[in-house]
Amino acid sequence: MLNKKGASFGTIIAVFGSILIALGIGWLIAQNWHQIPAALKIIILLSSTSGAYVAGSMLRIRGYANIGKSLLVLGALLYTWSIFLIAQIFFTESSLQGTTNLMLIAWLGVLAASYALNSSASLVVALVEFVIWLSLQFFAFYDDNYYRDPSFGLLTIIYLAVGVLLYGMSLLHRARQHKFGSVYQWWTGFYLLLFAYILSFQIVLPHLWSGRVGFSAPLILVIVVTALALIVMQSGLIFAKRSGNLNKRELIGVSLFTIFLMLVIISTIYSIGKEGYCNSRNYNEGADCNRFNDYRESCLNEKNCYWSPEDYNGIFGGNKNPPISLWLVWIFSNLVFLGIILVIIGYGTWQKQPRIINLGIFFFALDILSRYIGFIMDFWGYTSLAITFIIGGVILIIGGFYTEKWRRKLVAQARSETGEIGEVKKEEVSQQNAVGPKDQVIKAQRQQIQQLQKQVQTLKSLIQQQKTKKK
Amino acid sequence: MKELTRLMLALGILLGIAGVFILYLSWPLLTGTTVILKTQPVDPFDIFRGQYMTINYEISNVELPEEIKEGDNVYVLLKEGDDKIWHAERVSPNKPDNGVFIKGTARQSWRGLTVEYGIEQYFFERNAELPLRDLDVKAKIGSSGQARIVGLLQYGKPINITYRDVTLTS
Numbered sequence: 013m014l015n016k017k018g019a020s021f022g023t024i025i026a027v028f029g030s031i032l033i034a035l036g037i038g039w040l041i042a043q044n045w046h047q048i049p050a051a052l053k054i055i056i057l058l059s060s061t062s063g064a065y066v067a068g069s070m071l072r073i074r075g076y077a078n079i080g081k082s083l084l085v086l087g088a089l090l091y092t093w094s095i096f097l098i099a100q101i102f103f104t105e106s107s108l109q110g111t112t113n114l115m116l117i118a119w120l121g122v123l124a125a126s127y128a129l130n131s132s133a134s135l136v137v138a139l140v141e142f143v144i145w146l147s148l149q150f151f152a153f154y155d156d157n158y159y160r161d162p163s164f165g166l167l168t169i170i171y172l173a174v175g176v177l178l179y180g181m182s183l184l185h186r187a188r189q190h191k192f193g194s195v196y197q198w199w200t201g202f203y204l205l206l207f208a209y210i211l212s213f214q215i216v217l218p219h220l221w222s223g224r225v226g227f228s229a230p231l232i233l234v235i236v237v238t239a240l241a242l243i244v245m246q247s248g249l250i251f252a253k254r255s256g257n258l259n260k261r262e263l264i265g266v267s268l269f270t271i272f273l274m275l276v277i278i279s280t281i282y283s284i285g286k287e288g289y290c291n292s293r294n295y296n297e298g299a300d301c302n303r304f305n306d307y308r309e310s311c312l313n314e315k316n317c318y319w320s321p322e323d324y325n326g327i328f329g330g331n332k333n334p335p336i337s338l339w340l341v342w343i344f345s346n347l348v349f350l351g352i353i354l355v356i357i358g359y360g361t362w363q364k365q366p367r368i369i370n371l372g373i374f375f376f377a378l379d380i381l382s383r384y385i386g387f388i389m390d391f392w393g394y395t396s397l398a399i400t401f402i403i404g405g406v407i408l409i410i411g412g413f414y415t416e417k418w419r420r421k422l423v424a425q426a427r428s429e430t431g432e433i434g435e436v437k438k439e440e441v442s443q444q445n446a447v448g449p450k451d452q453v454i455k456a457q458r459q460q461i462q463q464l465q466k467q468v469q470t471l472k473s474l475i476q477q478q479k480t481k482k483k
Numbered sequence: 484m485k486e487l488t489r490l491m492l493a494l495g496i497l498l499g500i501a502g503v504f505i506l507y508l509s510w511p512l513l514t515g516t517t518v519i520l521k522t523q524p525v526d527p528f529d530i531f532r533g534q535y536m537t538i539n540y541e542i543s544n545v546e547l548p549e550e551i552k553e554g555d556n557v558y559v560l561l562k563e564g565d566d567k568i569w570h571a572e573r574v575s576p577n578k579p580d581n582g583v584f585i586k587g588t589a590r591q592s593w594r595g596l597t598v599e600y601g602i603e604q605y606f607f608e609r610n611a612e613l614p615l616r617d618l619d620v621k622a623k624i625g626s627s628g629q630a631r632i633v634g635l636l637q638y639g640k641p642i643n644i645t646y647r648d649v650t651l652t653s
Contacts, residue, residue: 058501062494069490091497095504102508103632105601106535121500128493 026082027133030064034089038097050101057094064090069129081133088125088137092118108155112148119145132195139178139199146170146237153229161318165220166230168211168277170237172270175204177241179266183248187255198367201356204269205375208349211276212379213386214334214342218288218321220280224312262359269352276345282337287322290314349379357422364426373419380411511631515623516583518561518569519636522618535606538620542585543597545571553591557598558628560584567639568619578628586628602630613644 037060048056068083095118104110119141126134150170154162178200186193210216225231252258290304290311301317304310311319334342353376360368521541542559551557560573561583569583578584587598602622607613614637621633621641635642 054505058498061497065494065497066490069486073486091501094501098501098505098508100606102512103602103605104508105599106604107599110601117500117504121497124496124500125493128496129489 026079027085030082030086031089034086034093037090038093053101054098057090057097061087061090061094065125065129068131081131084129084131084134085137088122088134091121091125092137092141095121107152108148109152112145112152115141115145115148130191132192135192135195136199143171143174146174150230150233153233161222161224163221163225163230165277165280166225166234168207168220169234169274171207172273172277173234173238173241175200175207176245176266176270177237178203180241180244180246180248183252183258184244186257187248187251189255189257198371200266201368201371204266204273205349205352205356205371208269208273208345208352209375209378209382211273211345212342212349212382214338217280217338217341217345220277222288222319222321261362265355265359269348269355272348272351276341276348279341279344280338289320289322290317291320292316293318346383353379361422361426366423366426369419369422369426373415373422377412377415508631511623511625511629512633515625515631517621517623517633518563518583518585519567520620520622521568521570522620535604536615538603538605538618540600540603540620541568542571543599543603544594545574545598547574547589547596547598548576551576551589551596553589553596555589557587557589558584559587559598561624583624584628585624585630600630602632605632605635607644608646610646611644612646613642618642 064083064087068080068087071077071080071083092115095114099110099114104114119138122134122141123138125131126138147167150167151162178196182193182196182200185191185196249258249263287306288308288311290301290307292301293316301311301314304314304317308319308321311317353372357369357372357376360366360370360372523539523541542561545559547557555576558575558578559571560575560579561569562572563569573579578586585600587600589596590599602620605620613635617637619636619639621636622630623633624630
């Protein structure tokens with residue numbers, strides 16, 4: 013795909029190659045781990061990490077930016093791997109908190125290296141590691157408390173706050189014209205879409221508040237992450253306004269959809285229904301929890317009991333109809349998801365950013381596919397399923413054709429306005445002409461060479477004439 | 484900033500973090516007191532870090548003072564017995580002024596309130612063959628009570644770990 017700002021196909025392939033090399037080195041070392049002395053193990057790990065970073069930087073200097081990028085990704089992955097393996101050499105605790113601490117160390121290193129090297133690809137690894145670390149930390153807090161189950165509702169609030177944090181970082185970097193600004197911007201869009209996509213599944217919603225929420229470490233984590241996100245966003249707004257880079261429409265869009273997503277999360281507290289099972293936590297003592305079946309609040313108040321909500325229309329055999337309130341929240345969450353998709357596509361077209369348009373179109377197609385599968389699973393039997401698959405398949409193919417046509421039109425429109433050669437137009441030209449664009453270029457170059465040769469000939473003859481005149 | 488300066492800075496940060504981390508992990512091994520602790524092992528697998536043995540110590544199940552709750556720090560004063568094994572002498576929520584003591588954290592489990600010391604795992608590679616009974620752990624404990632495993636012992640001698648048919652394709 014032609015895209016000056018985005019990753020090229022070659023880069024993506026090279027990054028996949030880096031991931032494979034990292035895994036391969038890891039397994040190769042692991043196979044012979046016991047034969048290698050501890051000090052040598054550490055030297056191998058750190059030198060391979062340094063080697064990848066040095067090679068990546070050298071290739072960038074010599075103009076091989078894409079391969080250099082993938083080697084920096086390899087370096088980031090090898091560094092993360094090294095931290096985990098060094099911890100193993102010293103037999104550190106393998107509890108969830110122990111693993112979380114290792115991920116934190118790895119993330120901090122990769123993040124610092126990304127900024128030092130000004131590497132967008134390495135920054136993406138750091139962003140992924142940040143989300144993994146935050147998720148692990150959330151669950152590690154529950155690991156410390158035997159009588160408390162994870163409240164996924166709190167986790168979704170943390171994830172939403174991360175979306176706001178990413179947007180704030182995008183504003184901060186764009187205010188300074190830093191190249192990471194567009195990286196944070198794209199990932200804010202991707203992140204919010206992925207978040208809204210997960211919330212668009214009806215099976216997810218009843219589980220959001222299945223755990224008890226009290227004043228505890230996970231709640232403090234929610235408060236800290238939310239406060240941090242708001243501070244970063246506020247700072248981003250101030251700096252973006254000062255530098256004249258504040259886009260008010262964009263800000264309104266992000267704020268509105270963040271509020272809508274928050275509404276979806278909160279409204280599930282009141283809409284999930286009371287149906288569910290109250291189970292005993294301690295099998296030996298056999299606490300009598302079953303009497304609280306279908307009484308969520310009472311169950312959550314019992315220390316030795318935990319709550320399993322009814323899986324309405326679920327793939328795990330739910331057999332009860334969801335309450336109307338859950339349907340309403342589900343419809344609302346899907347409307348929010350669809351709204352985000354359309355706004356992102358609109359934003360990409362308005363800002364002439366093909367990468368943003370492609371992102372929106374991808375999630376639009378994913379939404380259609382997911383809802384199609386969801387509906388046939390929920391409402392139809394096997395015979396109807398087969399017929400629905402065929403009819404739906406035809407609709408999807410036709411829909412896919414027109415969606416792709418629509419996408420190409422939008423991308424071409426965005427590119428032609430920015431002065432870039434439209435990818436779609438190029439494709440159309442190549443299809444219409446028997447001679448491909450590459451051949452056309454060669455032909456044109458040959459003509460230029462012939463013209464230049466003629467000019468050289470005339471110049472030579474002129475010089476010859478002058479020489480004879482002098483004589 | 485030039486690319487080479489950037490590279491030096493990045494490597495400085497990464498190797499610096501890794502160096503501090505290695506020093507932190509090896510500090511008790513360099514400066515600590517050697518103790519031998521009695522164990523009761525089981526045998527799981529960690530998806531993140533490979534094969535390891537979870538070790539349950541004799542001192543994991545010490546009787547705790549009533550004021551200690553889940554998540555609290557616990558200091559266990561150790562004393563060497565006639566059998567050369569170090570046993571718990573006294574348990575306290577406060578750091579002892581002298582003597583050899585190990586720092587742990589109170590954890591709630593199906594066995595009730597127990598103590599974890601951060602040395603409950605011993606890692607080895609897949610296909611390892613090693614004795615699982617009558618094991619003791621040789622550990623070093625730093626002045627702050629932080630412990631690190633040195634090795635596994637059986638009847639006072641280091642155990643022999645063998646690896647069966649390890650090839651690149653296994």
